[in-house]
Amino acid sequence: GAGVSQSPSNKVTEKGKDVELRCDPISGHTALYWYRQSLGQGLEFLIYFQGNSAPDKSGLPSDRFSAERTGGSVSTLTIQRTQQEDSAVYLCASSLPRTGGREKLFFGSGTQLSVL
């Protein structure tokens, strides 16, 4: 079976441009996360979708960042007016919605974003 798929794997953009990053979770996984991994910063939580519940957007660093999840499956993370400090690896993860949140996360390979 397919794992979590992210595209593109690499994205180079110019400062000020908008970018869209895509995540296709494992089929049947209703929980979907976006994290950002920068050198020396660990895994920074961005946003969490769980089924039809309102997403937890508490980790989005600014209003330039937004995310959608259509039909409870594919998610798109959009960064508007990119800045050099947005350069990082953006990771998507999905999981089953077992009671109590004891399920493990399955991660995609990430999108390496470079803002010039």
Added chain:
Amino acid sequence: AQSVAQPEDQVNVAEGNPLTVKCTYSVSGNPYLFWYVQYPNRGLQFLLKYITGDNLVKGSYGFEAEFNKSQTSFHLKKPSALVSDSALYFCAVRDNSGGYQKVTFGTGTKLQVIP
């Protein structure tokens, strides 16, 4: 708010020696605790988790972790390190007090096993 601390950016250990990677956590309720590993040029993989029950949990590749509620710690251990264990290790926590809570990760610890 929940948080995780990994106090060591890097841990060096000789091959064959025991290894420990430290993790402490903070949650308002009771924790679910996880360890993930990221090998070079590979994605993050689940290693083990503590949900309830025995404080010592065993995971993949011979790793284990000990939950200590009084010290709010969940240190990762292995009795005998292998060079192939060299990787980046992340501790994570989720508050199980109810509802759908996010998973918070630490900053990661780079484990270097020296031949």
